[in-house]
Amino acid sequence: MRISFQSGFRHALADIERTSEELARRQREVSSGLRLQAPSDDPTAAVGAVSENAALGAIDRYQRAADSVGSRLTVVDTVLGDIVEKLTQAQAVATGGLGDTPSQAQREAAARELAGIRDALFGDFNTNFRGVFVFAGTSSTTQTYTKNPDGTVAAYQGNTSTISVDIDRTSSVQITFDGSSVAQGGEARDVFAVIEALRADILAGDTPAIETGIADLKKAFDRAVRAQTQVGTDQKALEDQRLRLTDEKLGATERLSKLTEANMAEAISAMSRAETGYKAALGATATITRVSLMDYLK
C-alpha cells in the first residue's frame, strides 16, 4: 500500500490527539481526585451517585432529628426523674402527717412542704424546651398547667395527642407528652388536686383521707416511673438508631467515594501510562517525518 505524506500525518495527528486527550483526562482525574467528572464518564456511576447522595441527605436529616430528639428526651427524662423524686418526697411528707403523733406545727410545716412540692411539680409539668411545652400534647404552645387566683393549680390545659418525629424511614420517637396521663391518668383527681387535698387533710389530721391521698400519690408515682421508663427505652432506641445511622452514613459515603472518587494509585499509574503513550505518539511522529528519500538526494 502506498503511504502518502498526508496519510502519515493524518494518522499521526489522530494518534497524538487521542493520546493527549487521554493524558488530559487522567491529569484531571489526579488533580481533582474525581473519577467522575461528568455523567458521560460513567453514566451508571452517575446515577449511583445521585442515589447515594439522596441516601446521604436522608441519613443526615435523620441524624439531625435524632440529635434534636435526643436533647429533648434528655430534658424530659430529667424532668420525669424530678417528678418521681418530688412524688416520693410528697409521699414521705404525707406519711409523716398520719396518725395523732404530729403536732399542729408539724402538720402546718408538712402542708407548707407539700405546697412547695406542688409548685415544683407545677414547674416540672410546665417544662418548656425551645418554645415547646413538652407535657402539653400537641398543644405545645399552651402552658400545660396554670394556677387559679387562689394559688391552686387549674385543670390540664394541653391535650391527649402527642407528637412523634421520624428518626428513620420506619421508626419514630415521641417528643411531646400528655402531661395529664402522668399527673392524673385514669383517676378522678390529678396530682395537684391530690396534694391540695392532702394539705387540708394533714392540717385536719384526717388519717383515712391522708391514706387515700398517699395511695393516689403512689399511683401518680407509678405513672411517672412508667413514663420515665418509656423515655429511657426511647433514649436507648435512639442511641441504637444513631449508631445505625452512623454505620449507614459510612457505607453510603464509601459507596459514593467508590463511584465518584479516583483511586489515586490507579489514577497516577494510568496518568503515567497515558503520558508514555503521548510521548510515544509524539516521538513516532517526529521519527517518521524525519526520514525521507529527499534526505539522500545530492
Added chain:
Amino acid sequence: MSLFGTLTSASRSLDAQRFGLDVVGQNIANVNTAGYTRRTLDLAAIPPTTNLSAGGGVEVQGVRAIRDALLERRLWQETPAQTMQSAIANSLSVVEVALGDAGSSIDQKLTAFFDSFAGLSEDPTSATSRQEVLLQGQSLASSFSDMVSRLNIAQRDVDTRIRGDVDQVNSLVAQIAGLNESIGGATGSGANLQTLKDQQNEAVKALSGLLNVHVIQREDGGLDVTFGQGRPLVIGASNFAVTATPTGPLGLVTLTDANGVDIGAEVTSGSLGGYLKTRDTTIPGYVSRLDDIAYAVVTQVNTVHQAGFDLNGTAGLPFFTPLGAAAGAATAISVNAAVAGDPNRVVAAGVAAAGDNQAARQMADLRDARVMFGNTATMHDAWGRLVYQAGSDTRYARLEERSRGEVVLQIEALRDSVSGVSLDEEAANMIKFQRAYEANARFFTTIDSAIETLLNMVR
C-alpha cells in the same frame, strides 16, 4: 530518420522529461493542499514512420489525476455519520454541564425541601421552620426553572450552530454549482480540469460533513447533489439554497428548501443532522423529563398539603400553584402566593390542631415515595434517570464518533494510498526524470556531435 530529425526527437524527449519534473514539482508543491490528487505524466513512444526508422522518441499524452471514485463516494457516505455523532457529543457536553453534579443540583434541592418539612415536624409551630419550608420550596421551584433556562440556552447555542451550518451548506452548494459550470465548459483533460475536479470533490466532502447528501455524476463531469428524499441542492450549474427561518418563542430556526417545504426531518446525519436531533429531540426530551418530575412534586406536595391543616387550623391550600398538565411544569412551578405571603398557611398538622405534625411528616416522607414511572420510582430516582440518560447519550455519541472516525480515517488512508502525494515517490520520480533528462541531453550532444562530424567532412 535524418540526423536533424533525430535531433528534433531528442529535443522533444528533453521537453518530455522536463515536463515530468514539472509534474513532480507540482505534486510536491501541493503535498499539503486539501483535496489535491497526485498527478502522473502519461508518456507514449512515437512510433516509427518507416521501416528504416527506430521511432520518433517520446511524446507527452497528458497529465492524469489519480482518483478512485469508489473511495471518494465511500468517504462521502461515511463522513456524515461521524460528523453527526461529533456534533451530538459536542452539544451534549454543554447539556451535561447544565445538569450539574450529583448531589448539588435538583436532587440536592429536593432533599433540602423535604428536609425542611422534616424540620417543621420537629417543631410544627415554629415560625422559623415555616419560613425555612417556604424558602426551600421557592428554591426548589427556582432550580427547576433555572434548569429549563439552562437547557433552553443550550438549545439556542445548538441553534446558532445550525444557522452556521446552513450558511456553509449554501456556500458549498453555490461553489459546487459554479464548479459544475466551469467543468462543463472546460475541454479535454487539461490540468485546469483536474484542479476543478479536486475542488469539486473537496467541496462535496465538506458538504457531506454537514448533511446526508446523495451525489450523481453528470456526463459533463459535473455533480448533481441531493439530500433527504431527493431534494435538490445542486443540479448542473443551478444551486438551491436552504433557508433558516426563526420561529417559535425561542426563535429557533426552521429549515426549508427552495420551495418552502420544511426539510428538518429529512436531514438525518451530518453535523446539521446531529445538531437538529440534539435541538429538536434530545434536549426537549430532557426538558420533558424535568417537567414530569416538577409536575410530580407539585401534585404530590399539594395533595398532602391540602389534606392537612395550617397553623390557624384551617384546611391547607395548595403549596405550589396548581398545574393543569406536566408539559411546561418545570418552567411554571412556583410556591402558591397565598402560602408564600403567610408562613402560617404552611401545613404541618394532619388534624385541626396547631401543634400536630402529621402532615409535615407525610410531606418529609414524600422523599421516599414511589410516585414516578407508574409508582416504581422516587423523584430522586427520576432525576437520576435523567442524569443517566444525558450521560449515556453523550457517551454513546462520543464512542460512535470515535468508531465512525476510525472508519473515515481508514477510508481516507485508502484514498490517500491511491490519490495522495508520497514525497518518497516524488523524490524517486524526480531522480527518474532527472536521469532521463541527463541521458537525453547526452544523446542530444552526441547527435549534435555527429552532425558536426558530418559537416566537417564536407568542409
